Amino acid sequence: MSPTTLNDPNAYSNCLIVIFGASGDLTKRKLIPALYSLWESGQAPKSFAILGVSRTEFTSESYRDKLFEFSKGSYDPEKWKEFSQCIYYHPGDPTATGSWKDISSTICDISEKHDLGQNRMFYLSVGPQFFEPIINNIGSSGLVTEGRRYCSIGEERPWQRIVIEKPFGSDPASAIKLNNTLAAVFDEDSIYRIDHYLGKELVQNLLVVRFANSIFEPLWNSNYIDHVQITASETVGVEGRGAYYDSPAGGAMRDMVQSHLMQVLSFMAMEPPVRMDAADIRTEKNKIFKALRVPKYEDVPKIAVRGQYGGGQISGKPVMGYRDEKGVAPESQTDTYAAMQVYVDTWRWGGVPFYLRSGKAMAEKKTEIVIYFKPTPHLLLKEEAKKQKPNQIIINVHPNEGIRLRFEGKVPGLGLKIKDVVMDFDYIKQWDVEPSDGYAILLNDVLRGDQMLFKHRDEIEISWNAVQPVLDYWADNPQDDLPNYNAGTWGPSSADIMMARDNRYWHNY
Numbered sequence: 001m002s003p004t005t006l007n008d009p010n011a012y013s014n015c016l017i018v019i020f021g022a023s024g025d026l027t028k029r030k031l032i033p034a035l036y037s038l039w040e041s042g043q044a045p046k047s048f049a050i051l052g053v054s055r056t057e058f059t060s061e062s063y064r065d066k067l068f069e070f071s072k073g074s075y076d077p078e079k080w081k082e083f084s085q086c087i088y089y090h091p092g093d094p095t096a097t098g099s100w101k102d103i104s105s106t107i108c109d110i111s112e113k114h115d116l117g118q119n120r121m122f123y124l125s126v127g128p129q130f131f132e133p134i135i136n137n138i139g140s141s142g143l144v145t146e147g148r149r150y151c152s153i154g155e156e157r158p159w160q161r162i163v164i165e166k167p168f169g170s171d172p173a174s175a176i177k178l179n180n181t182l183a184a185v186f187d188e189d190s191i192y193r194i195d196h197y198l199g200k201e202l203v204q205n206l207l208v209v210r211f212a213n214s215i216f217e218p219l220w221n222s223n224y225i226d227h228v229q230i231t232a233s234e235t236v237g238v239e240g241r242g243a244y245y246d247s248p249a250g251g252a253m254r255d256m257v258q259s260h261l262m263q264v265l266s267f268m269a270m271e272p273p274v275r276m277d278a279a280d281i282r283t284e285k286n287k288i289f290k291a292l293r294v295p296k297y298e299d300v301p302k303i304a305v306r307g308q309y310g311g312g313q314i315s316g317k318p319v320m321g322y323r324d325e326k327g328v329a330p331e332s333q334t335d336t337y338a339a340m341q342v343y344v345d346t347w348r349w350g351g352v353p354f355y356l357r358s359g360k361a362m363a364e365k366k367t368e369i370v371i372y373f374k375p376t377p378h379l380l381l382k383e384e385a386k387k388q389k390p391n392q393i394i395i396n397v398h399p400n401e402g403i404r405l406r407f408e409g410k411v412p413g414l415g416l417k418i419k420d421v422v423m424d425f426d427y428i429k430q431w432d433v434e435p436s437d438g439y440a441i442l443l444n445d446v447l448r449g450d451q452m453l454f455k456h457r458d459e460i461e462i463s464w465n466a467v468q469p470v471l472d473y474w475a476d477n478p479q480d481d482l483p484n485y486n487a488g489t490w491g492p493s494s495a496d497i498m499m500a501r502d503n504r505y506w507h508n509y
């Protein structure tokens with residue numbers, strides 16, 4: 001059975017979308033705008049309804065008004081009026097078993113009113129501590145009738161799918177426990193572990209660049225590639241979410257490296273799949289996760305760096321240090337910056353290090369993949385050799401979406417002077433559209449039953465294993481130099497030292 005395709009008019013079966021955490025930030029900022037844009041562009045079921053569930057008191061009308069007010073004019077008022085007729089709100093606590101008699105009957109009433117049958121998408125847009133109670137309550141409610149199947153063309157069976165937000169566990173054991181809770185209610189085919197990075201155009205473009213062009217793939221291996229850097233840096237700090245970030249489940253290694261950056265790495269490193277479908281892509285990604293070298297505990301100081309920002313300046317404005325944020329412990333050891341060297345032990349990638357790093361309150365906001373190529377086997381332009389820089393492919397995932405190829409060129413004029421030049425594919429200039437933030441693409445995939453861009457349980461469990469020695473080492477060995485970088489810089493000097501030991505440097509421009 002395969003999921004329905006984008007161009008298929010039967011791609012979307014009518015369904016009810018139930019969002020738990022409907023009063024929260026993600027719902028109003030990302031999920032409702034994404035669903036609105038899918039509806040507006042005809043990439044949604046002919047008939048569907050959205051039911052928001054959370055404890056805050058709203059009526060359906062006041063909830064619609066709140067969403068519209070929040071959008072600050074980004075919805076066309078007439079279209080919103082039409083669209084919002086399918087939005088409902090139910091005040092109640094989905095983690096409390098006692099609330100479910102009412103939640104279930106509201107779900108059934110709306111499904112009946114809109115003739116949606118039993119097709120349901122459950123979206124867990126709540127903090128991770130609420131995932132398991134809600135999943136258990138969904139299981140006990142009897143609303144999952146056919147969670148073990150997803151619907152394909154011509155098949156009349158109803159489907160129920162669950163979308164689960166990050167963070168997915170905080171260590172290998174908690175990830176396995178959450179996977180087991182999910183598996184007790186839903187089949188793996190119905191579970192959509194979302195990572196909005198995988199909805200980004202440039203991450204998906206990686207697959208196209210690699211597998212639809214013959215010029216890149218021959219070079220995509222340890223014969224030509226020296227190393228790869230994957231960076232996700234933010235200029236903002238924790239911005240009032242200190243209490244959440246400073247918890248045992250917080251920090252850059254858990255929040256970013258283990259999840260988003262490992263996923264990007266798997267797209268970068270995977271072998272060509274037999275077909276471009278979810279099953280084959282997941283099979284290839286899984287091989288990469290299995291090949292991740294788990295670092296030895298005693299090697300952690302050599303291959304990983306923890307950082308934490310102190311006060312500084314970003315864009316000329318003062319920024320307070322992490323430990324001064326509300327909810328953060330004065331002696332906090334939480335990593336607001338994490339860098340790690342990773343090896344993928346396969347034939348293709350033997351000996352090629354992947355450097356992953358992520359930080360808050362950094363000098364620049366960017367998510368990028370930089371592929372550094374090896375030098376030419378023989379330097380012909382000897383006197384210019386010192387200036388010769390490695391060839392690079394730079395994939396700007398966000399912002400300034402695009403792909404840049406950096407290579408050496410001749411400076412105009414007499415003599416053979418060389419300088420690096422850039423060939424630039426700029427996404428916005430090329431396509432004249434703003435890239436999606438990922439949620440519309442991913443929600444469309446869930447509606448069509450396409451799991452290609454969602455994480456399989458095995459990927460999650462293995463990627464936790466690969467970072468756990470680092471987390472254990474950091475927990476056992478408090479660092480007395482924290483905070484060790486100023487807000488508005490490129491992170492701690494220890495990260496530069498880690499690269500310098502390998503005779504390499506970070507791509508900080």
Ligand SMILES: NC(=O)c1ccc[n+]([C@@H]2O[C@H](COP(=O)([O-])OP(=O)(O)OC[C@H]3O[C@@H](n4cnc5c(N)ncnc54)[C@H](OP(=O)(O)O)[C@@H]3O)[C@@H](O)[C@H]2O)c1
Pocket residue numbers: 020021022023024025026027029054055056093094095124125126127128130165166167196
């Ligand atoms: N915001 C983002 O940009 C973003 C991005 C990526 C991933 N995520 C993930 O998405 C999820 C939701 O994030 P968010 O930013 O929307 O969170 P949020 O604003 O803090 O709130 C989410 C919801 O949790 C509910 N809630 C709070 N305490 C509760 C309790 N004790 N029992 C039951 N419900 C409770 C709240 O509703 P009531 O208080 O009304 O019940 C609220 O609707 C999180 O897992 C987050 O990691 C968020």
